[in-house]
Amino acid sequence: MTWMASAMRAAQAQLDTATHNLANVATDGFRRVRSAVELTARGLVARELPDPTQGGIRETGRPFDLALLGPGSFAVEGARTRSGSFIRDRDGWLTDRQGRRLLGARGPLRVSDGATVAADGTVRDGSRIVDRIPLPPGTRIRSGALEASGVDAIGESLAILTAQRAFETAQKTLVAIDQTREKAVNDVARLK
Amino acid sequence: MYAAASGMAAQQTNLDVIADNLANADVAGFKRAAAGFIDVNAGGTIGLGTASTGTRPDFAQGKLMKSGGPFDVAIDGPGFFRVERGGQRAYTRNGEFARAADGTLRNAAGWQLRDVRIPEDATAIHVGADGRVTIDTAGTTGRPAGRIRLATFASAENLRALGGTTYAATDASGPEHRIGPGGPNAPRIAFGMLERSNVSIIESMMQILNAQRAYEANAKGVQAADEMQRIANNLHRS
Numbered sequence: 001m002t003w004m005a006s007a008m009r010a011a012q013a014q015l016d017t018a019t020h021n022l023a024n025v026a027t028d029g030f031r032r033v034r035s036a037v038e039l040t041a042r043g044l045v046a047r048e049l050p051d052p053t054q055g056g057i058r059e060t061g062r063p064f065d066l067a068l069l070g071p072g073s074f075a076v077e078g079a080r081t082r083s084g085s086f087i088r089d090r091d092g093w094l095t096d097r098q099g100r101r102l103l104g105a106r107g108p109l110r111v112s113d114g115a116t117v118a119a120d121g122t123v124r125d126g127s128r129i130v131d132r133i134p135l136p137p138g139t140r141i142r143s144g145a146l147e148a149s150g151v152d153a154i155g156e157s158l159a160i161l162t163a164q165r166a167f168e169t170a171q172k173t174l175v176a177i178d179q180t181r182e183k184a185v186n187d188v189a190r191l192k
Numbered sequence: 193m194y195a196a197a198s199g200m201a202a203q204q205t206n207l208d209v210i211a212d213n214l215a216n217a218d219v220a221g222f223k224r225a226a227a228g229f230i231d232v233n234a235g236g237t238i239g240l241g242t243a244s245t246g247t248r249p250d251f252a253q254g255k256l257m258k259s260g261g262p263f264d265v266a267i268d269g270p271g272f273f274r275v276e277r278g279g280q281r282a283y284t285r286n287g288e289f290a291r292a293a294d295g296t297l298r299n300a301a302g303w304q305l306r307d308v309r310i311p312e313d314a315t316a317i318h319v320g321a322d323g324r325v326t327i328d329t330a331g332t333t334g335r336p337a338g339r340i341r342l343a344t345f346a347s348a349e350n351l352r353a354l355g356g357t358t359y360a361a362t363d364a365s366g367p368e369h370r371i372g373p374g375g376p377n378a379p380r381i382a383f384g385m386l387e388r389s390n391v392s393i394i395e396s397m398m399q400i401l402n403a404q405r406a407y408e409a410n411a412k413g414v415q416a417a418d419e420m421q422r423i424a425n426n427l428h429r430s
Contacts, residue, residue: 008424015420016195019413020231023199023241025406026206027229061252085228087248090346090366097228097245153409164416171423 001177006043007170011163013046018159021151029055029068029082030149035159055150057142064094066117067147070139076100077108085146088113104131117143193421196413198241202229203407205244210399213391220259221266221286221357222389223249224396248349249359254285254390256382263289263297263310265319266387269379271342271371272359275303283343283368285387286357303358308338319383322374340381343368 017035024030034051037044057067066074066084073080077100086094086102094102094109101108104123115125119140121133133141209227216222225247233239256266265287267273272283282303289297289305295312297305310317314327314337323340345351350364361368373381 012420015413015416019193019196019199019410019417020239020241022406022410022413023195023202024229024231025199025409026202026227026403027231027242030231060250062250083230085248087349088347089350090364092346097248098230153406157409157412160413160416164420167420168423171427174427 001174001181003043004170004174004177006045008167008174010037010044010046011167011170013048014163014166015160017046017048018156018163022153022156022160025149025151025153025156027083027149028085029147030151031055031082032149032151032156051150053150054147056148057145058148059145061144063116063143064088065144065146066133067142067145068135068139069142070136072136072139074133075103077103082147084141102133105134106131109133117141119143193414193417195239195241196410196417198232198243199410200407200414202227202242202244203403203410205247206403207400207407209247210396210403214393214396214400216356217389217391217393217396219286219357219389220264220288220386221254221284222391223251223254223285223357224389224391225249225353247353249351249353250390251285251348252390254388256385256387258384259288259386261288261290261386263291263317263319264384264386265289265340266382266385267342267373267379268382269373270348271344271373271379272348274306274341274343274368274370275299275358276306277301277303280360282354282358282360283351284357284359288386301356301358305340307341310337319381320374321380321382323372323381340373341370342373342379344371345369 014035017033021032032051034049035046036049037046052071064086066086068082073082074084076096085097089095092110092112094111109123109131111123111130112125115123117123121135121141123130205227209225213224227247228245229242230245231239232241232243256268267285272285273287275282275284286299289299291310292298295309297308308325310327313329315330316328318326325337326334327337345368346366347364350362351359352362354360371378373379
């Protein structure tokens with residue numbers, strides 16, 4: 001019986017993962033989370049694993065929209081993100097949509113209007129090299145583009161249905177086991 | 193369930209922004225906007241869905257087209273026309289102005305172009321690439337009538353949208369820098385032209401379809417979560 005309860009909990013966790021993914025189908029740079037169900041000594045357990053699938057690249061033409069091609073993330077003040085929609089603020093700092101400054105190898109990046117970001121992360125103001133955005137080996141930056149969400153709405157809809165059916169199956173099985181035990185407790189020992 | 197509901201709210205916001213873009217696709221000087229979202233996490237990897245980070249205008253240049261209006265101007269390059277209405281100052285790239293009875297140039301929403309006044313006896317108007325306005329009258333030609341100056345901002349994306357094509361300066365955008373058009377590397381004024389909106393109708397229609405599908409999928413997520421809670425609640429009765 002506890003096993004069936006664990007199966008219901010695992011289905012619930014899968015649903016949570018799928019709905020969280022689906023909610024972020026329009027979030028630039030979002031990497032979907034994969035839910036893997038494993039059989040352990042405590043029954044079925046759903047574990048969340050990051051899915052490294054690259055999101056689609058969408059051209060925007062804005063010079064400080066940066067898409068990461070490959071693994072890694074941008075360092076902004078107090079966090080890391082793959083969402084590369086940056087703008088210059090009034091003082092020239094490159095900031096993300098939440099107003100956090102983008103960090104280069106030497107700290108926050110401050111540029112003039114015509115600055116460029118090269119594929120290897122080098123930030124140039126005219127011909128002067130300002131700084132470099134640190135990248136893992138092999139990862140490139142595409143300037144003038146954004147990485148769309150890595151979520152596939154159809155796939156997540158299917159995951160929701162699957163989780164719902166798994167939940168129902170576990171619940172039906174749980175009820176069946178419970179009825180069997182009811183019989184064992186109430187009927188088997190009854191003297192006729 | 194709340195994650196899925198936040199996804200529905202996000203797609204609703206998305207639809208509103210796209211619909212506004214589409215509604216203004218034929219308005220001269222209109223700039224498309226895009227809604228932004230972030231994922232919301234409470235500690236672990238799995239979180240509470242999504243949240244909006246607000247909408248941001250995209251000031252990409254629109255195509256210039258010939259127009260028939262008597263005082264149509266367009267900006268080729270960055271910058272905004274400086275306008276005012278009832279003491280309030282604002283900025284727009286919509287150059288569809290017409291002469292009002294008092295000689296000022298106003299657009300359809302009543303915003304007045306600053307620094308230029310057209311006298312009543314003007315028979316013809318000309319605007320140079322440098323923004324200098326000259327008029328012809330019955331007796332004279334090429335009489336100066338003011339100069340259009342443009343405003344640029346350190347962070348134009350942080351201007352506040354006042355609706356339609358008009359924006360106001362904010363703390364985050366920084367104050368206006370006044371520039372004279374026409375110099376080297378400076379924007380130019382195109383007289384007798386209007387800037388089309390930078391909305392692509394096809395792209396917007398695709399975005400609407402995507403947003404609607406995503407909204408429906410999130411609604412299914414809410415239903416599934418609700419259904420599972422109902423089953424769990426009824427466990428003791430079955």
